[in-house]
Amino acid sequence: MTLSDNLIGASYVYLLEPEVRFLEAAVEHLIPTDELGPGARDAGVVVYIDRQLASSWGVHGRMYRGGPWMEGTPQQGYQSRFTPQEVYRIAISEIDQHCKTAFGRPFAQLAGDRQLRLLKQLEKDEIALPSLSSKFFFDLLWRNTDEGYFADPLYGGNRDKVGWKLLGFPGLPTSEYRRLVTSSEPYHAEPVSVLDVQTGKVPVDAEGFPKHVIIKRDR
Amino acid sequence: MSNTKLKSVDVVVVGSGVVGSIMSMELASAGLSVVCLERGRSFDVNTDFYKPNVYDELKFDRHSDIFQNLARDTITFRNNNAQTALPMREMGAFKPGEMVGGTAVHWGGNARRFLPHDFEMRSRIEQRYGKSFIPEDCNLQDWGITWDEVEPYYDQFEHIFGVGGKSGNLNGEIQAGGNPHEGSRSREYPNPPTRPSYEGRLFADAASSLGYVPFQGPTAAMTQDYRNLYRVQMLECARGGFCSSHVCAQGAKANPLTSVHPALARQPTFELRPLCNVLRVNKDSTGKKATGVTYIDARGNEVEQPGSIVVLGAYCFSNTRLLLLSGIGIPYDPRTGKGVVGRNYSYQQGGSVHVFFDDREFNPFIGGGQLNTSIDEFNGDVIDRGPLGFIGCAYVNTSARGAAPIKGKVVPPGTPRWGGEWKKAVAHNYRRNMAITIHGTCLSYQHNYLDLDPTYKDAYGLPLLRMTFDWNDNELRMMKYLDERCTEIGRALNGSGLGGKNKGTHFGITGYQSTHNVGGAVMGSNPWTSVVNKYMQSWDVSNLFVVGGSAFPQNPANGPTETIGMLACWAADAIKENYVRNPGSLV
Ligand SMILES: Cc1cc2nc3c(=O)[nH]c(=O)nc-3n(C[C@H](O)[C@H](O)[C@H](O)COP(=O)(O)OP(=O)(O)OC[C@H]3O[C@@H](n4cnc5c(N)ncnc54)[C@H](O)[C@@H]3O)c2cc1C
Numbered sequence: 074m075t076l077s078d079n080l081i082g083a084s085y086v087y088l089l090e091p092e093v094r095f096l097e098a099a100v101e102h103l104i105p106t107d108e109l110g111p112g113a114r115d116a117g118v119v120v121y122i123d124r125q126l127a128s129s130w131g132v133h134g135r136m137y138r139g140g141p142w143m144e145g146t147p148q149q150g151y152q153s154r155f156t157p158q159e160v161y162r163i164a165i166s167e168i169d170q171h172c173k174t175a176f177g178r179p180f181a182q183l184a185g186d187r188q189l190r191l192l193k194q195l196e197k198d199e200i201a202l203p204s205l206s207s208k209f210f211f212d213l214l215w216r217n218t219d220e221g222y223f224a225d226p227l228y229g230g231n232r233d234k235v236g237w238k239l240l241g242f243p244g245l246p247t248s249e250y251r252r253l254v255t256s257s258e259p260y261h262a263e264p265v266s267v268l269d270v271q272t273g274k275v276p277v278d279a280e281g282f283p284k285h286v287i288i289k290r291d292r
Numbered sequence: 293m294s295n296t297k298l299k300s301v302d303v304v305v306v307g308s309g310v311v312g313s314i315m316s317m318e319l320a321s322a323g324l325s326v327v328c329l330e331r332g333r334s335f336d337v338n339t340d341f342y343k344p345n346v347y348d349e350l351k352f353d354r355h356s357d358i359f360q361n362l363a364r365d366t367i368t369f370r371n372n373n374a375q376t377a378l379p380m381r382e383m384g385a386f387k388p389g390e391m392v393g394g395t396a397v398h399w400g401g402n403a404r405r406f407l408p409h410d411f412e413m414r415s416r417i418e419q420r421y422g423k424s425f426i427p428e429d430c431n432l433q434d435w436g437i438t439w440d441e442v443e444p445y446y447d448q449f450e451h452i453f454g455v456g457g458k459s460g461n462l463n464g465e466i467q468a469g470g471n472p473h474e475g476s477r478s479r480e481y482p483n484p485p486t487r488p489s490y491e492g493r494l495f496a497d498a499a500s501s502l503g504y505v506p507f508q509g510p511t512a513a514m515t516q517d518y519r520n521l522y523r524v525q526m527l528e529c530a531r532g533g534f535c536s537s538h539v540c541a542q543g544a545k546a547n548p549l550t551s552v553h554p555a556l557a558r559q560p561t562f563e564l565r566p567l568c569n570v571l572r573v574n575k576d577s578t579g580k581k582a583t584g585v586t587y588i589d590a591r592g593n594e595v596e597q598p599g600s601i602v603v604l605g606a607y608c609f610s611n612t613r614l615l616l617l618s619g620i621g622i623p624y625d626p627r628t629g630k631g632v633v634g635r636n637y638s639y640q641q642g643g644s645v646h647v648f649f650d651d652r653e654f655n656p657f658i659g660g661g662q663l664n665t666s667i668d669e670f671n672g673d674v675i676d677r678g679p680l681g682f683i684g685c686a687y688v689n690t691s692a693r694g695a696a697p698i699k700g701k702v703v704p705p706g707t708p709r710w711g712g713e714w715k716k717a718v719a720h721n722y723r724r725n726m727a728i729t730i731h732g733t734c735l736s737y738q739h740n741y742l743d744l745d746p747t748y749k750d751a752y753g754l755p756l757l758r759m760t761f762d763w764n765d766n767e768l769r770m771m772k773y774l775d776e777r778c779t780e781i782g783r784a785l786n787g788s789g790l791g792g793k794n795k796g797t798h799f800g801i802t803g804y805q806s807t808h809n810v811g812g813a814v815m816g817s818n819p820w821t822s823v824v825n826k827y828m829q830s831w832d833v834s835n836l837f838v839v840g841g842s843a844f845p846q847n848p849a850n851g852p853t854e855t856i857g858m859l860a861c862w863a864a865d866a867i868k869e870n871y872v873r874n875p876g877s878l879v
């Protein structure tokens with residue numbers, strides 16, 4: 074079974090079908106599948122975004138939400154009247170509308186190079202969307218894509234720990250780290266996630282640290 | 293909503309962080325009745341924070357419920373007076389805490405004393421370079437304390453937080469292996485120093501080759517199992533990463549929850565009241581005595597807690613805001629330069645130079661617990677800044693960061709921000725770079741200040757604190773100089789390339805920088821330019837003590853917390869040894 078056959082991403086809590094299609098296409102450009110391994114789509118980043126939008130973050134549960142709202146300067150950070158849920162909903166439908174007007178189809182159905190060009194335009198704020206800055210949406214999308222690809226698989230992305238394998242990041246530490254911290258030998262191990270320990274896939278020692286399976290490498 | 297007035301106590305402490313916990317402990321153990329009011333909830337280190345859940349970067353870096361709940365209270369921010377301040381809606385540049393134990397429950401553990409120079413910065417700069425060397429709009433000030441006065445209280449704090457290190461100056465004698473530029477210490481650190489990481493050894497060799505004297509920086513992560521001054525046990529650091537911004541499930545990172553609260557809970561005259569949000573300090577009819585504080589309790593009742601002494605230990609922001617909301621001290625007016633509350637708000641300069649290697653691979657995920665190798669040749673007044681044309685200094689170090697996969701990725705300059713090339717660069721460089729980090733001073737300026745926002749309110753209908761702050765030319769010149777020096781060290785490391793993190797010329801509240809917000813209620817010997825005297829006692833209300841980073845007249849290089857803890861020990865001592873016997877002004 075390859076990653077894309079594993080459809081744990083088939084259920085979505087917040088996102089609508091056209092949004093899922095938009096995001097699957099978009100995030101795959103941001104972190105593409107290549108010889109190094111799966112890209113953001115197969116890593117479950119869209120599932121990650123869906124779960125985040127359905128979480129308290131999606132409605133800015135612990136963020137200041139009071140008005141009045143002004144765009145502010147880049148230094149002043151997030152100033153939108155919209156919560157992340159609303160940003161995704163409004164931006165995707167407006168970008169799809171833009172694509173339909175300009176090219177006759179929604180974003181997800183355009184050719185790859187056209188999608189790529191559009192993403193670059195969004196990033197530079199070159200597409201005038203009716204309700205929000207396209208750069209503002211792009212920056213949020215990129216931030217969430219990066220998070221989804223590299224956060225613990227607990228959150229629905231980084232499926233099969235592909236992000237961590239890409240980096241050579243072993244995930245949770247072991248009790249050996251206190252000794253290894255002075256070592257100049259590169260340490261490589263199969264990554265272990267919070268999810269692995271919570272679901273009992275990886276056992277822990279008396280201190281609560283997981284055991285690592287060391288990857289032998291030719292040096 | 294009902295209004296209740298409770299029985300009076302000796303001391304009301306606001307905040308249960310570094311300041312609140314230590315002051316409560318010192319005053320309660322002296323026999324005073326102490327009530328500590330904390331807006332956050334109680335956490336149990338064992339049942340709230342355990343493995344594997346603590347190893348969750350997304351949660352602790354971005355969405356943690358132990359950070360201040362901005363939906364209820366935040367600040368507004370602008371770079372200058374001409375702009376409209378807007379609320380900090382998301383946690384960004386800094387992450388103040390909201391829980392029993394405060395911000396330091398998720399701090400990084402870098403526990404450095406300031407240098408003797410730092411407390412007398414204005415005098416020393418004037419002496420060495422003349423008055424005109426100080427920028428006209430700069431409110432550089434002495435602290436009103438000297439190294440010799442406060443050294444014993446640094447020592448006390450280090451024995452509460454179990455700091456590990458090697459002294460470089462013991463009773464005036466320079467010690468091999470330590471920091472030769474530190475102030476003279478009366479005792480060795482309570483715990484041994486860390487051993488250098490691979491990156492640390494490379495940094496030390498490169499630094500030595502340029503004539504600098506590397507040492508292992510002090511840390512509040514235990515370098516061995518340790519029972520502290522309050523007889524609380526902490527365990528040796530496991531170097532498992534997920535450290536700064538996270539809670540330590542190992543019981544290795546000293547913080548109020550691990551080092552003070554367990555002992556405090558045993559004090560018979562102490563009471564902790566979590567989920568109580570203090571709204572103001574109350575005054576008597578003369579306005580010169582505090583009668584206690586008013587807070588909203590967990591059920592929404594407005595409660596008055598009278599007390600003979602009030603201590604504010606609610607972090608830089610709340611300390612300043614509570615003074616403004618209570619009408620204590622004259623609010624600072626940037627147009628006239630008059631007034632003191634909110635004056636001299638400052639922050640921390642920082643930057644880094646990254647060295648990339650094709651032929652070396654590190655284990656950047658192993659580390660944390662502030663395992664760092666440092667140099668102090670740019671700190672204090674070691675170098676002559678006359679010809680360089682700036683005031684300020686920095687320490688420089690390389691640490692075993694415990695680099696986490698979301699925020700710990702570094703790519704060489706020129707790499708695209710996303711896409712296939714970015715992915716390749718991330719894969720290649722995550723384990724093949726090391727950082728040389730700069731941690732620098734930030735002076736105070738007439739146009740950087742805190743006041744109450746005219747528009748935005750908190751959940752209780754009270755005005756938010758407004759921050760007006762930007763970087764200044766002096767600091768940008770300093771950072772340029774330091775960047776050049778660190779680039780030299782970087783070159784001596786013979787990597788395949790160099791890169792840097794440049795924050796830009798304007799301060800922005802996005803992207804974590806440091807929770808080293810200082811000033812607003814500064815200490816000093818002149819009531820026209822300070823809010824509290826050298827004992828942290830309000831000039832206007834003599835039974836009110838305002839303690840914390842809020843008291844720093846400007847920000848030295850070394851990270852605030854060790855000095856915040858020291859000031860808590862120092863102020864507590866002044867209260868129990870002098871004030872209690874003879875209430876009134878201590879100076
Ligand atoms: C990620 C991170 C890393 C850090 N690393 C370092 C480091 O390596 N070295 C260093 O020196 N410093 C570091 N710091 C800074 C350090 O945490 C602070 O300097 C320190 O916690 C300040 O202590 P305090 O007691 O003054 O304030 P706090 O610890 O913030 O305690 C104040 C308490 O007051 C409570 N409070 C506020 N307002 C009210 C109110 N109105 N009513 C009731 N209660 C209130 C708050 O909830 C809080 O619990 C770091 C901070 C962060 C976030």
Ligand code: SF4
Pocket residue numbers: 401513514528529530531532533534535536538539540541542543544545659660661
């Ligand atoms: S690195 Fe050390 S201090 Fe930091 S969380 Fe781990 S055990 Fe605690």
